[in-house]
Amino acid sequence: MQDKFRLAELHVYPVKSMMGAATECLQLDDFGPQWDRRFMLVDRQGRFVTQRKYPMMRQLNANYDGKQLQITGPGQLTLVYSDFNGTKDVTVWDDAVSAEINEHPDNDRQLSHLLQEEVQLVHMPAKTFRQVDRDFFSEPKRVSFADGFPFLLTNTASLSDLNARLTESVGMPRFRPNIVVSGNRAFQEDEWRRIRIGPVEFVLVKPCSRCVMTTIDETGKKGREPLRTLSTYRKNDFGICFGQNMVALNEGVIGIDDTLEVLERH
Numbered sequence: 001m002q003d004k005f006r007l008a009e010l011h012v013y014p015v016k017s018m019m020g021a022a023t024e025c026l027q028l029d030d031f032g033p034q035w036d037r038r039f040m041l042v043d044r045q046g047r048f049v050t051q052r053k054y055p056m057m058r059q060l061n062a063n064y065d066g067k068q069l070q071i072t073g074p075g076q077l078t079l080v081y082s083d084f085n086g087t088k089d090v091t092v093w094d095d096a097v098s099a100e101i102n103e104h105p106d107n108d109r110q111l112s113h114l115l116q117e118e119v120q121l122v123h124m125p126a127k128t129f130r131q132v133d134r135d136f137f138s139e140p141k142r143v144s145f146a147d148g149f150p151f152l153l154t155n156t157a158s159l160s161d162l163n164a165r166l167t168e169s170v171g172m173p174r175f176r177p178n179i180v181v182s183g184n185r186a187f188q189e190d191e192w193r194r195i196r197i198g199p200v201e202f203v204l205v206k207p208c209s210r211c212v213m214t215t216i217d218e219t220g221k222k223g224r225e226p227l228r229t230l231s232t233y234r235k236n237d238f239g240i241c242f243g244q245n246m247v248a249l250n251e252g253v254i255g256i257d258d259t260l261e262v263l264e265r266h
């Protein structure tokens with residue numbers, strides 16, 4: 001049985017629910033992938049805003065170099081954020097956390113006009129600690145504005161299996177993974193408990209339940225697939241699942257040329 005696999009893709013998404021960038025390497029810090037989901041849009045009540053309600057966000061792309069955040073979108077939209085100050089209490093799912101507000105009100109106004117909703121971009125500073133779900137990982141471990149866990153792993157073989165069942169195939173960006181592995185069998189990632197990529201060990205803590213965001217294409221149009229087809233054969237106690245949520249046991253750098261080694265199986 002093969003215990004080592006090649007990596008296919010690495011991704012980071014600086015702003016929750018916007019598209020991000022493929023990268024050759026990921027720097028992992030105690031939040032997870034460095035800069036991943038450290039920014040988020042919130043409404044007037046400070047509650048998180050996502051593609052679930054605003055599919056147009058699928059057309060927004062974010063890139064962060066550690067100093068400046070750039071958001072690009074339809075109509076040659078280009079917004080640059082660099083200054084965050086002050087604090088604001090915000091909510092992501094059931095978690096209330098302290099965030100920093102930005103000093104670029106004109107940018108926020110342009111995003112608000114695009115979404116037809118008053119929104120504000122906020123940043124999670126290093127001093128904010130948001131705990132991953134202790135039902136699945138009991139030790140203290142932080143997570144950014146990601147839905148629940150720092151990492152999402154998917155498998156190219158699993159996507160191929162799904163696409164073989166669809167009339168029109170979908171790409172891996174529908175699932176917004178951080179790490180994509182080139183598997184040799186569909187959904188073999190469900191069997192893995194602990195893995196190593198380069199110098200970093202990970203624990204696979206929970207199958208990733210999927211939502212309506214997977215049905216939004218690159219134009220921001222919402223459909224029924226692939227969620228409808230996934231529901232026919234990937235539904236379990238966690239929901240309709242594709243991919244695995246993970247936490248890292250140490251920090252380090254992983255690269256696209258690293259191999260994934262399976263250390264422990266269920």
